[in-house]
Amino acid sequence: MGEILWQPSEKRAQNSTMMQFMNRINAAYNKNFKQYADLYEWSVENIAEFWAEMWKYADIVHSRAYDQVVDDPGKMPGAKWFVGARLNFAENLLRFRDDHTALVFMGESMPVRRLTYAELHRAVSRVAQALKKLGIQPEDRVVGFMPNMPETIIAMLAGASAGATWSSCSPDFGIQGVLDRFGQIQPRVLFTTDGYFYKGKHIDNLERVSRILQELPSVEQVVVVPYTTENPDIRNVPRAVLYADFIAGTSDDAEIDFLQLPFEHPHYIMYSSGTTGPPKCMVQGAGGVLIQQIKEHMLHVDLKREDNLFYVTTCGWMMWNWLTCALSRGATITLYDGNPFHPDPEVLWRLAEEEKITIFGTSAGYIAALRNAESRPGSSYDLSGLKAVLSTGSPLDTEGFQYVYREIKEDLQLASISGGTDINSCFFLGNPMGPVYTGELQCRGLAMKVKAYDENGHPVYNQPGELVCEAAVPSMPLYFWNDPDGRKYHSAYFDMFPGVWAHGDYIEINDHGGVIIYGRSDATLNPGGVRIGTAEIYRQVEKLDEVEDSIVTGYRVDGDEKVVLFVKMKPEYELDPDMEKKIKTTIRENTTPRHVPAKICAVPDIPYTLNMKKVELAVKKILHGKAVLNKEALSNPECLAFFEEWKDWL
Template identity: 60%
Template sequence: MKKQPIWTPSPERVERSNLMRFMRLVNERHRSRFSSYGELYDWSVSEIASFWADFWDFLGIIASKRYDSVVDDPGRMPGARWFEGARLNFAENLLRYRDDRTAIVSGTESGELSRLSYAELYAAVARVAQALRRAGIGPGDRVAALLPNLPETVIAMLAATSVGATWSSCSPDFGTQGVVDRFGQIGPRVLFATDGYRYGGKEFDIRDRLAEIVERIPEIEQVVLVPQLVDDGGSGGVPRSTTWRDFTSGTAGSDLSFAQLPASHPLYIMYSSGTTGPPKCMVQGAAGILMQQLKELVLHTDLTRDDTILYLTTCGWMMWNWLVTSLAVGATIVLYEGHPFHPDPGVLWRLAADEGITVFGTSARYLANLQRTLPWPGRHFDITRLRAVLSTGSPLSEETFRYVYREVKNDLQLASISGGTDLNGCFALGNPIGAVYPGELQCRGLGMAVEVYDAKGEPVVGEGGELVCRASFPSMPLYFWNDPDGSKYRRAYFEKFPGVWTHGDWCTLTETGSMIIHGRSDATLNPGGVRIGSAELYRLMETFPEVADSLAVGQRWEGDERVILFLKLAGGELSEDLQERIRRAIKEQLSPRHVPAKILAVADIPYTRNMKKVELAVRQTIHGEPVPNREALANPEALELFRDLKELQS
């Protein structure tokens, strides 16, 4: 039976999309006749330099000097050089608008709102940039932040990158060791930090933790406090600190000079999750990040100046960086700080209704929880302007796709997107001119030569394999910090298939060019030597109202591997009847190989701080192996629930 779309854009919506405008530009320049996304995609990966050159012009990138070449050799990975000869500034491109339209709306779980216009944002960035220059900060320096999702965080990032400093951030819920593991490697000279934060109706004072962090990172010369709990003008016992107010005193809001830097100038330092060892510090270049993220926002999300975009994220997740780049389009970005279900599950939907949010970004886990706690958001709130919902962090189940169209809004683009912190962007994501099919990511990203390889390194369609990218792309890390010979970088992506980026996702490329993500490659289950994706089990578990969350791992057993399924229950006990219904559903809807040998109830499921289940850490725990860097987890205490389980000894 031919698969049926759950949504198709109207001809009017297709025609006025940014993607069609770009396609018309390409056709005019190259005398081509592309009319479909597939045709444009194939061209974009066969003529990589032409694609990115056309997109540079389509965006109107602000640069004091144009590039001499787009890319020297797209087949060289790693090591291809992008936009050589160009001189530009990332912050200047994000601050191209300086009018009275709203740039930032900031909301909290208490319902408080604040706003900044583009003119006010520009002035605020100018003041902080002058203060940074006064402190001697310039190109080559690192500036870091331990802040909630606030306007001040955006302002500090733009100020730091305007003077040529390299930016890095963590959210304040990170533990001491987690912060030191990250910032301790890169040695920031200035740290923007908070005294605490509010979450779920509670206050969390981090001043003691902050003081220890500063003592353990001697490179920090200046701490700039952005108080959230106690605004008494004091340091709160934090060494080498001053307040935001005092740091910016005596500066003006008009003189903002943007350092003109090479395209490959280090913009961000991002971090791997750190669940298998100390976090890797990935250095990313200014032009590459600007181009990649704007491609995803403008072409794949169809973002314009008339949009209001929210992404539920913290400053420790790459989606924060992705959201903030929306400023370059002139859209209004909505920052939300707090628990997304406090004081009730409707908190974000009230914000969406009140602010006329058009693009609502979140995680698959949020949508699954919303399905249980707020079954009919579209009936309770006026979300007439909402036209797109984005989901990432983990695969989105078919049932959740149907829930969104049935109970949120039946006329929107639901784009499940997938990529990584490594590239600060996506390999597969939304297509505004294409149909949406339940459980599928609409397309591979333009300019991204994404394939699925089998174990022999051959491309396959319609069967599971490794997600790879066979050609260079602009937002690849420039290098890893403290990796002088590049060995860590090569080992992370290029060992399995030399010269090809192997991302670590197990997925299927369909005949129509869409993608299905089955889970992380290192978390795939292998009973009897047949690899199956854990995400398939999770999708099915979401159809059981008794199950709040689930996690599946492979346990070494009698020379083979058996599947263990852990369930966090929504209430009640794990009855024999429920276990039998689950086993029967798995056998009938997936396969007999998916049927778990054991089904066990646990009180919690461990996650990373960017909302990803940590199957590998649980697998290590049930085998009695050490789990390095537990600080990388949002709830590391949950791992103890899986230790020395008697049920797994027989």
């Protein structure tokens, strides 16, 4: 068991929305729950009742009530949720129309912008009117090739008001990466910008958009939002119109016609990473994503109207979708576009101070990079209003936990959260009523019937196993695009354990309900037949000041798998025999001899996806002489050449 790093005060726990919800369940069902574990067990054993209570507690805006919460929560895939209900996703996010700040936006080289809820409503109305003139119908695809800026949210909500299905890519995607995604779903309208800023550089977007359109004939209208220049030249972009011209002639005070649609109306199309082939297109329902994300915001994050929620994300990562849904609670959300370390490592903490951010969301990689930069935000900025830090994307190591409490703030909830694009939400989250333990995710999410299975499909505790979900969740995909018989969907999650969702993570659930994530199952190491999660090795390597980054994989030799560790050394250090010995000793002393790499190699860079996840499988393929498909899914594909050079030396 890890060390307790934080415990909420009695007042904070009692005032949390989670506590209030638990008291509501106690009163309604004659229970006497005292702690989260009791509420969790009730939620997974009474799934229909839980979601019925969540519907009421969240005050879901609807025009017709449901006839049935769920037909069969054990049916996966195919469970039907809130049958008979009619609602609109955008209407739920635009329920407030006052002068409370809805959006704060800061981009590199740009002044801060703010929109109130009233201004946001008017902006969405004007784009919705323009889309209506184009004849946009329910399930037409409206897409964004956009930075993380207000107009992206406005376009999504405007489309959703008419029942359009939204999908997005961030502008750092290459041409082929965009076509691999949008080419499958054939959008009618594309929103984009003239360019964007990254690391202080202006990067043009319009030439790439023109090339994308050559392969995307379904697009009838391109809407260009001026971002890097006031009046961009769009003459060479087919079917393009500037944003101001697109909404010209629309009314500034027109009511939005929120089309009332079924709970499972297709709202989002999300994508798998695409590192092993063309990305899978996962279609998710409006109501399912809405109620699931509201549950997480209200109960697990303890988000309230007075909060300012920030997340470091792009429009190509599910955390953008997750962040956006916080509008349904009337909170302020802060958007940032650009490099989070430009012009220096503390740019986001200045933003946190200036905007009085109360919930700061980021990735484990960002926290590690802050630590390596020896940044001390808590000493330099007024973070008195900061009540929580959220971390996701990859496992946060012990040093990361300790760094947050040492250098950012002692009295805050550090919630390491984990889920997936597949469900547009989380399996594991924070619990504002409970303690934070070093290296652990606090809890399994309410109504998420998650367990760790051994290879025989039996639940295990206090030892690693496969992450599975034994009951349906409203935000699970309705279907995969271009998968008429459902085979791709079934093989993605249900081949390993029939009727049970296998997510592909290697985890451990301990006695007090905490969770440790060891990495992706398909990247799990297997030396001598013993399964080892990659995160177990990363946790040790990240303790070493000399190493900037690393990636570990397995390499088969004579029927056995050898562990190979690649390290990116900090500029002032090199991987000499003494350093190699230090790495191996650190790993051996803190884990087992089986964790010690058979080979340690120095490389100048580590490959990541566009969503900043290490791609162990790509490296493993290279070492075994296999081609890496879809390099467009990587943020730095050029670094794969270094691993090609190493494969002949192993």
